[in-house]
Amino acid sequence: MRLGRNAAVLLCVVAALCLTAAPSFAQSQGTAVLTGTVTDAATGKPVADVAVTATSPALQGEQVGVTDATGLYRIPQLPPGQYTLRLEGEAYKPYTRGDISLRVDRTIRLNVQLQPESIQAEEVIAVGKAPTVDIGSTTTGLNVGKEFVNNVPFIQPNSTGTRSFEALAAVAPQVNADAYGYSMNGATSPENAVMIDGVSVTDVAYGGLNHSTGVDGLTMSSASLPVEFVEEVNVITGGYMPEFGRSTGGVINAITKSGSNEFHGSVFGTYTPGFLTAQQRGIFKEASTFENQVANFNTGDFGVELGGPIIKDKLWFYVGFAASVARTRERRTLYRLEYDDARDGCTAGSDDDACKVVDGDGNQVRSELPGTTEYKFHDARAYNYLAKLTYLLSSNQRLALSLNGATKQVLTPAFGNKLAGNQDTSDNLSVSLKYTAGFLDKHLLVDATLGWHHQYVAQLPDDGSDIGSTFGAASRSGVIFRRSPAHSILDFERLNPEAAALCSDANGNPDPRLCPATGSGLEYDYGGAYYMEKATYDRLQAKVVVTYLANLLGHHVFKAGVDYQRSFIDSVRDYGGGALYRESAGGGAYREYRQFGYYDAPDNFVNQGGPGNTGWVQRSSGSELGAFLQDSWSLLDVVTINAGLRYDTQQLYGQDGSLGLTLNSMLSPRVGLIYDFTQRGQSKVYASFARYYESIPLNVADRSLSGEYQGGANRIEQPNGLGNGNPGCQPLLNVDQTVQQCRDPRNNLVLASPTEPSQTGLVTGAGKSPVDPNLRPQSSDEYLIGAEYEVLENGRLGVSYTHRNMNAVIEDMSRDEGTTYFIGNPGYGIASDFPVAKRDYDAVSVYFSKVFADLWMAQVSYTWSSLRGNYAGLFRPETGQLNPNQNSDFDLQSLTVNRDGPLPGDITHSLKAFAAKEFVLNGTFSVTLGLSYTGRSGTPVSYLASHPIYGTDETFVLPRGSAGRTPWIHQVNGKLVGTARINKENTVQFSVDVFNMFNFDGAEQVDQRLSNSDIIPYVPQAGQNPQGSACLAGANAGCQSELTKYSYDAAGNVAGTSPVTSADYSPNFKRVSKYQQPLTVRFGLRVTF
Amino acid sequence: MRAQIFSFVVASAVVGSCAQPRPLCPVAVGSPLGFPSPGSPLGFSHVQLGLPNFWASYTLKTGTGACSTLPGEEVGFQKLEIPLKPDETKVAIRPFLLSYIRGNPDGYGALDYADYDAAQDGPESVYRVDPADPDGAKVNGIAALAARPEDDNTCAVTGALENEQRFREERFTLVPGGEVSSRAEVDGGVAVFPELYLKYAWSNLKFVSTGEVPGSIFTAQLEYTEDTCTATYDVTGVWPITLCHTDLDCSPNPLPEASDTDISIPARRFQGSGLNPAFENEEHPFRCNNSAAVHAYTATYGISDFDEAGNPLPVYGISDWGVCEMTRPVSDFTTGP
Secondary structure (H helix, E strand, O other): OOOHHHHHHOOOOOOOOOOEEEOOOOOOOOOOOEEEEEEEEEOOOOOOOOEEEEEOOOOOOOOOEOOOOOEEEEEEEEEEEEEEEEEEOEEOOOOOEEEEOOOOOOOOEEEEEEEEEEOOOOOOEOOOOOOOEOOOOOEEEEEEEEEHHHHOOOOOOOOOOOOEEHHHHHHHHEEEEEEOOOOOOOOHHHHHHHEEEEEEOOOOOOOOEEEEOOOOOOEEEOOOOOOHHHEEEEEEEEEOOOOOOOOOOOEEEEEEEOOOOEEEEEEEEEEHHHHHOOOOOOOOOHHHHHHHEEEEEEEEEEEEEEEEEEEEOOOOEEEEEEEEEEEEEEEEEEEEEOEEEOOOOOOOOOOOHHHOOOOOOEEEEEEEEEOOOOEEEEEEEEEEEEEEEEEEEEEEOOEEEEEEEEEEEEEOOOOOEEEEEEEEEEEEEEEEEEEEEEEEOOEEEEEEEEEEEEEEEEEEEEEOOOOOOOOHHHHHHEEOOOOOOOOOHHHOOOHHHHHHHEEEEEOOOEEOOEEOOOOOOOOOEEEEEOOHHHHHHHEEEEEEEEEEEEEEEEEEEEEEEEEEEEEEEEEEEEEEHHHEEEOOOOOOEEEEOOEEEEEEEEOOOEEEOOOOOOOOEEEEEEEEEEEEEEEEEEEOOOEEEEEEEEEEEEEOOOOOOEEEEEEEEEEEEEEEEEOOOOOOOOOOEEEEEEEEEEEOHHHHHHHOOOOOOEEEEEOOOOOOOOOOOOOOOOOOOOOOHHHHHHHHHHHHHHOOOOOOOOOOOOEEEOOOOEOOOOOHHHHEEEEEEEEEEEOOOOOEEEEEEEEEEOOOOOEEEEEOOOOOOOEOOOOOHHOOOOOOOOOEEEEEEEEEEEEEEEEEEEEEEEEEEEEEEOOOOEEOOOOEEEEOOHHHHHHOOOOOOOOOOOOOOOOOEEEEEEEEEEEEEOOOOEEEEEEEEEEEEEEOOOOOOEEEEEEEEEEOOOOOOOOEOOEEEEEEEEEEEEEEEEOOEEEEEEEEEEEEOOOOEEEEEOOOEEEOEEEEEOOOOOOOOHHOOOOOOOOOOOOOOOOEEEEEOOOOOOOEEEEHHHHEEEOOOEEEEEEEEOOOEEEEEEOOO | OOHHHHHHHHHHOOOOOOOOOOOOOOOOOOOOEEEEEEOOOOOOOOOOOOOOOOEEEEEEEOOOHHHHHHOOEEEEEEEEEOOEEEEEEEEEEHHHHHHHHHHHHHOEEEOOOOOOOOOOOEEEEEOOOOOOOOOOOHEEEEEEOOOOOOOOOOOEOOOOEEHHHHHEOOOEEEEOOOEEEOOOEEEEEEEEOEEEEEEEEOOOOOOEOOOEEEEEEEEEEEEEEEOOOOEEEEEEEEEOEEOOHHHHHOOOOOOOOOOOOOOOOOOOHHHHOOOOOOOOOOOOEEEOOHHHHHHHHHHHHHHEEEOOOEEEEEEOOEEEEEEEEEOOOOOOHHHHO
């Protein structure tokens, strides 16, 4: 189209310029590519030898590309930021285009028509819209950058106070929070690969980013980075090329900020006051003496970041430091359960239902005991730091050295009679060196990375005692009391005289039914430290990627790479006093429930823990080698074919350094096809297939492949109860007894059958687990189709369908009721008689995304999904057990019944909407309003009961999901930011975030424990209503339940089976056990310079 | 860790065509929590407090007399291993009859009984003692166990492995009409349990160790001595011991459609017998050994039948329970990789 001769400034309109986002495929180096074709505006023919110069505040110096015979130029390895492109060709007018926004892992295609010099016009400055549709890749997910973080209220205050980057993963469709992070495409969070600047910071032992101490579910993180230090977070949920591997979930890659030629930085702080946090609705549990409530007291963080030049255009630095504090307050109050002994049908002093005082809903009434309310604080402190140097070796070579880390400590108090609270430490450090170079006019690129990731975790008592200490809580055993008939609270704690009297009978003796501390599944924690651990995890990694551009029937970008990782775990563990004791179910005896050590002769246990001993020392390691080859073939800028293959191997080594498990020849093919039907970068239709392999976290090497030796004995409480002068084991009298007196062999109760060589000793734990010689690696297949269309300037509308299923799964199984285990694939090989592990995920997403331009942004998505099977993933949502590839899902045949159905992460409808708009008041002031809405339908509820060996919540009484669903949960957040621009460089921002603006009290979790009894799973006949046969469907007084349970004699041995009655059912079943976080207000202040 | 960094390069050379490491020598054992396999009825017995162990079937080689009629018995093992010292591994063996005749007053009682106490209802257990070994240490036999299997997939026990007790005589004055077990000689109202010498001498004991058979099959020779009678047997042990009435009771697979008459234990329908399915094939299925000798043995467990609710009805002295046996030859597992 010819342009007018006399135009002074030519404004190129959208149609002439195809500014598209067309990445070849994701690059894990955290850089971007600028490419495009240059044609003559008059003739339409390609122009060769045009110099294309890219400049940016984010770029050291400038980068130049030259167009080839086809008019194509390509400038790769550009750090993300705002770019200006200038094109100069002989006999053509120079052309400049600014405001090109380069995001991480994106290729921007800027096709330019150059005006011949003969036309009278001045320099062409282009104005137009930013790229939207990504026509070169099938990757699903999204990039979250600064403008989202600063304007949309999303990252909620949490128990550690750090506003870390991984929370941004939940912005993407098909991503939902789970217990340990974010579940992507139906996988569990430990299956994700997490990187900072392309260096893996995935947790060495557990996968993903977080694992729990088991104390109130507090999490230890393998890495945390405040969002203030992050340039962009790349959330990749699926459809990605073989450059990324070692994940059956998704990939989260955070790119940190870098310096620039000018000094820039900011000072920031936030404060979340407790008095502006609404009261969380209390969890109501029937028939309990205890009520604990935790509420935010004060949370805040403060930090500073600064970047700039040391040598302009040559050497840049960036440093950041942030400290955060979170204080939560826990309140415990004691109650008395009300009885009315004067009633008809009631025997005085009995805890029969007839004697209970109940309210209108049929729940037993309880009254608060005066003077028993106690407040204690949980304190979490974290320090995050980041330091980075980028050095331009030459115009073609760049070096970057980066260091980031955190130290985090959480102090949790203990109520009642525990000797000390808990001190949990989670430190991490990541160091990386990256080399980036381009040769042959940027036709050959090399990216090399060396990295070291280090973690230190510790769970210790907060009184300064350590594993092996001869003083403090670590030197004394913990005792779990749990007997039925119940202990009164007065057995354990001294209450004030008024409260004590209310818990006693007429004669002033403790009446256990009034203030019970144990019984009906209730356990009371007492005494010294429970589980203690100190461990260091290390990962060394080296990676080289080579890219080569070629023209062959279109443009090819070939990539090949090799990467190697070596990981180590060094740990020491113990239980307080050398053993954790547990009272027998009926009382009268205590058992060494957990104790590290071994038998060197029948009934002679050698304890490796306890005061003065080293504890259980363990060392294990792993190595992984990966290589990939891929090509992105672009035909006429209309169709792109991506194809690649990845090869992985992994070895795990156990305690003695010998090989425990090997996975060879994991071949992942990836294929993708993209077609742009507008041929102008405004649309795409795409399809892809990918196979993903799991990288097994090292926890398997630490446990199953090293051997976990434990043992103990049952000790009778009563002195001389066995007629041999035994001293008796009475930790209530004096917890010091557990270290000496309890262990006297005369206390031992015989447990075994005549054929057990250890007649009183329990042998728990086992040696190294054997591995199926034909073990298949764990992998998942993904099918993806979708389409996108640019419906308005800067905004695109898309739809996609994803299907994922598991191939083989690696799990541990047992044929001898949990004494020894082997590692295999359920349903295959030596485990052919176990059911096949299945997880099928289908999702349809519709989304609209508009970047922040013209003062507003919006992102809306709706996902319908279905997640079904019998395997949730690397952790068990029902119990929170996180032991990847060795959880209890397939341990025993008796555990696999009724497991098929909708999985705990199955969320049918998920709606996410984010929007922000800026209102400019005048040249100095502006106000931004941000809103976010997330709503999701409920998750399946199951009927859980106890398994005789594995304990609570391990038996599915009826098929998974039979008990219905939790209700919908909605959350609306609002944010107001006031910005004052003092001058060109300096701004001051004040912000207010209101989370859960309407204080909804949605139910996040409900109690799924139907019973504490060992109910035998019931498999309904075809066509039979499962709830009807179990008499759970509603009021039918004459209903005869088909359910049966194991019954026990006084010594605790199985005596037979008996029918299940309503007395076996927990009154708390289906009651809400966790509400969503209440209304919270956070203030923020940021000064940018 | 420093030393291991330098193994960085060595480890990478190991990559490639590694096979899974061979399992160490495991030994199948019962549950430590005293709970039975869902497929086994033994846990329902008031006698059997723990998960049953191996069923060792005895095939007579030489000998005559009372000691040459044993069909087999239950034996239990414990592997004694010291972490990081696999070459010091030992194994302990304990046979059912020797242990039960000695008895344990704090636990499972004893095999023999006599009604000598008028104050108590019914007979009392009779416990036997070896005066030279009052603690009964020699009821366990302990010997060294190889750390790793041989090329034929077997793990050998080396050194002397013996269980031995010389019980002294016990005398009781019975209450009128009082019951007494058959091992006693009754003369004029006095029951005499004569001195009894029992010895098990195991030789050539080998466990099978493959991915499919984690130490749950063993073979051995046994020289069994009862007083002056000696017999030698070939022994094949299979884990776990499972009682049965019919061959179908031994099925390792859940059988929800089986009729009441085919399966004698209701719980077994959903769980399977607990036997390893690799132990049978089409040519050699599991078999329920219902010989009279086996019935006499299972009578010592003191269980008989189940009521409609599935609860056990104990009956002493008689039993119609057989034991599941593997008919596949052990050589099927000891050849090949």
